[in-house]
Amino acid sequence: MFNKSPVNIARSKKYGSNFYICHSLKLNRRVSLHSNLEYANFLDVELNPNIVKYLEQPLQVEVKGKDGDSYKTTFDMEVLFKNDTNELWEIKYSSDLNSGSNSSNRSIKQIEYQRKWCLENNITYKVRTENEIFKGPEHLNNMRFMYHCLCRAQSNLIQDNLKRIKNRIQIEKCITVEKLLNDDAVKLSVMPVIVYLFIHGYIVLDIYNQEICYASEVCYAEN
Numbered sequence: 251m252f253n254k255s256p257v258n259i260a261r262s263k264k265y266g267s268n269f270y271i272c273h274s275l276k277l278n279r280r281v282s283l284h285s286n287l288e289y290a291n292f293l294d295v296e297l298n299p300n301i302v303k304y305l306e307q308p309l310q311v312e313v314k315g316k317d318g319d320s321y322k323t324t325f326d327m328e329v330l331f332k333n334d335t336n337e338l339w340e341i342k343y344s345s346d347l348n349s350g351s352n353s354s355n356r357s358i359k360q361i362e363y364q365r366k367w368c369l370e371n372n373i374t375y376k377v378r379t380e381n382e383i384f385k386g387p388e389h390l391n392n393m394r395f396m397y398h399c400l401c402r403a404q405s406n407l408i409q410d411n412l413k414r415i416k417n418r419i420q421i422e423k424c425i426t427v428e429k430l431l432n433d434d435a436v437k438l439s440v441m442p443v444i445v446y447l448f449i450h451g452y453i454v455l456d457i458y459n460q461e462i463c464y465a466s467e468v469c470y471a472e473n
Contacts, residue, residue: 386458411439428464
């Protein structure tokens with residue numbers, strides 16, 4: 251169902267600096283994000299190996315409301331998973347859905363229209379709030395670090411060093427980041443490989459409650 255390009259959404263004056271232009275590793279192009287929460291969702295999607303493709307601001311539809319009038323609404327993201335599941339998402343703070351304010355009422359109506367359209371067109375629809383995106387106090391900072399770690403990695407750096415570092419962690423069972431850095435001959439490869447191993451489920455690392463640092467403990471995931 252993917253369109254070739256995002257719907258052109260003007261930058262809102264309400265949000266000021268809450269506007270991001272980021273390079274997507276998955277899409278190999280720049281993406282525009284219109285809130286802090288959309289940016290956090292972008293990082294979560296980029297670091298999720300089960301999502302193979304996505305499009306921000308993917309689709310604008312017209313839905314007839316209960317009053318008989320037609321309303322236009324634009325989804326925040328479309329995602330495609332490895333199992334070929336296709337979903338449309340709306341990204342909202344939970345406070346926008348239950349405060350009783352005019353803004354909250356508009357958000358609730360928007361979600362009602364989007365859910366109606368998806369139901370009629372047999373497409374899975376989800377509303378993602380900070381409760382689904384953030385899993386701990388340090389999650390956002392660590393997602394940002396991991397993403398930029400992958401962005402800075404040179405071509406083939408991860409694949410050329412993956413087996414050696416993965417085997418070392420498997421033998422040790424648990425080892426600190428500092429120990430891996432001190433012992434490995436290709437120090438520049440250590441953090442990108444750790445990130446790769448983590449997002450693919452090969453290792454366990456607490457990215458939710460603690461900032462990734464030299465003292466962080468990396469443990470092999472026994473499957």
